[in-house]
Amino acid sequence: MIPQEIIRRKRDGDELNAAEISSFIAALAAGQLSEGQIGAFAMAVWFKGMSRAEIVALTLAMADSGDRLQWADIDRPIADKHSTGGVGDNVSLMLAPIAAACGLAVPMISGRGLGHTGGTLDKLESIPGYMITPDADLFHRVVKEAGCAIIGQTGTLAPADGRLYAVRDVTATVDSIPLITASILSKKLAAGLETLVLDVKVGNGAFMADRGQAEILAQSLVEVANGAGVKTSALITDMNQPLADSAGNAVEMRNCLDFLAGRKKNTRLETVVLAFAAEMLVKSGVAASSDEAERMARHALSSGKAAEVFARMVSMLGGPADLIENPDRYLARAPVAKPVPAPRSGWLGACDARGIGVSVIDLGGGRRHPADRIDHRVGFSELLPLGTRVNAGEPIALVHAADDAAAERAVAALAAHYRITEEKPELTPVIAGLI
Template sequence: MRAVDIIMNKRAGKELSREEIGFLIGGYVAGEIPDYQVSAWAMAVFFQGMSPAETAVLTELMLKSGNTMDLSGISGPFVDKHSTGGVGDKTSLILAPIVAALGIKDPMMSGRALGHTGGTLDKLDAIPGYRTSLDIAEFRRILAKDGFAMTGQTKDIVPADRLLYALRDVTGTVESVPLITASILSKKVAEGADALVFDVKFGSGAFMKDAADGEKLARSLVDTGTAMGKRIIALLTDMNEPLGNMMGNFLEVEESLDCLEGKGAADLMEVTLELAARMVVLGGKAKDAAEGRRLCEDALASGKPRDLFLANIVSQGGDVKKFLDLRGTYRSPVSAEIRAEKSGFLSRIDAWKVGHAGVDLGVGRNRTEDAVSPTAGIQFHRKGGHSIAAGDLIMSVWARDEAGLAAALPQLRDAVEYAETETPARRLILKEIQS
């Protein structure tokens, strides 16, 4: 069997066998098949797609390329949530302690920022002392104690995905539905969750730009995950505008604590509570999403999720006192403001343009090895639907350096869209998809 024949078969639109996919993935992980051949195969998949059977085989083989988390001996249920990537999306930080307060364990293996989308691990790294690289024993201990634990993907957990993910990012094949499906599910099944809730985003700030493509990905995740024996719910959510009032690493951790104290932005809390409600249903604590949401709101009002959030900081090596002392002040000294150029209404702030400006500011990265700034970011004082007068403050902006600020400001000004009349409120959650 030769890699070039597999590439040519997929280029021609043929369905690959388990043996062909296994040969390619196994050879790539072993270092026997070079990047350029796997890149060619990924581009063929991008254009020709994969059948549901191929996608399931690819997911299974990627999962089996390394170790999985052993959660035996810890009482469940184990339910996790995954977002397909957005701007200002810090829902994981908020919902994990909420569902933990209701007796659901959330084993969360997260990623870092790439391109215009934020990364949960980069946000957590902004907390002084917080460790996002946990061995399996630490992960198990913290999960059992706090009800959730946050870690990154190690070289031993789904190594095929770690290699392929980095390759896709630099070869223009990120948006492939079967490759996204296999990447997400292989990691999520490896972390030991019994059930999964997917936040599949569509819009300018998402990888899937329109709702139809987002629904295809959601359906692929649900069908493939169900075939692997997992209980799955996907929500199709709007990412045409940044979520919440903050975008940036420390800024988003800070906003997450605000949310747990009852001071969250309406759009952020709506998406977070609807995702958490489905986790509660899958965890067997509620009969439907409406009851699940009520339970989540009651938990928030009790203050227990906030206590668990701070307890987890301690469990993972963070300095709670220093974190709280930095709250509201941990900002880069390189800063500027974006003010309204005219009176009327804001129709929206374009998430795609904000996300790319964030890379220049230092929030995100273009390459996996790029460093990010904990103190760079944006605070949104007004968003789509607000009435404005010329000169009103729309954004406060902090950058890692002057060059980054200069590059970001024109993009941020261009991201602000004006209207003469009030625009209707966005429908944040378009559809729920189950098997």
């Protein structure tokens, strides 16, 4: 196998066969390809696309590049959820323990920030001691005993995807439907899932800004996953504004703890979390209907069972046992916090969600290069939702920064990302469709 020939053929629009794709991915996993070759392949796919057969071959090759997990000794349905990425999207942090509290086993393999979006692993790393790459035995034990475990890819689980993922992040090849499909599903297939629910974001803060493209991606994911034997559905959700009222790492972890404690009710975030919980429970056969499933999820929250599951997961993976009771003891705060005043009175009519995500990176809360270190303290909190009436000078958010200069830049940037209108805007539903 000559890597540059495979790259050339894909660059020229040829359809690669399964053997060519398999050999390229095997070389990638073995460390035999340069970052330039990986980036060139990703860019060729971005421009020329892949047939359904090529996507299936790529997905299976990446899933087979490492170990496949087995859950034969766990008598719960094995289920998971995955998001294509958004701003203020911390759904997984609450959803996994809710689903586990309702009777599912959730081995959730998550990723780091990608492009302008935040990463679940980066948020979890704001918890001191939390191990995002435990060995296979510990991962299995946490899923079995706590009900869920949110971790990153280990060196033996779809290792080819890990390297390709890092290169895509810095080569403007994130928003490729074949690469997104293979990346997401290779990890899920390797995790030994029985059912999967996908969150496909659409809007100016998503990788798919166009509804039609989002539906194409959702269809691709659902067809490939079901074809590989995993019962899968997808919800298309709105990402024209941050989903939570926080964007960052430690600030989103605080948001998660507030949600599990019942302090984030009647929000867009709650709507999405409960919708995915219901879909997971129905898809796995634990609940007979969406209404029954939602009642189960709400009870898991109100009874404190979901919080207990989350606390046990954190403790078993090396984090503090009393994180929920004492978050200020463990979640670092940025030294500078500044409000973002509304430049004039009116309605928060629209925002550039992607720009808000980029502003988090500018604060140091994301990466420009794979090896960059993240400042988990920085970001935005108390973001007001679109459709809120504000007066001039009233805070629309709070900036958390490492120093005064960074805070001032972020204040100006965030204010510029919002459009204030004289008329109350008509907002799109947060759940846009089901595939």
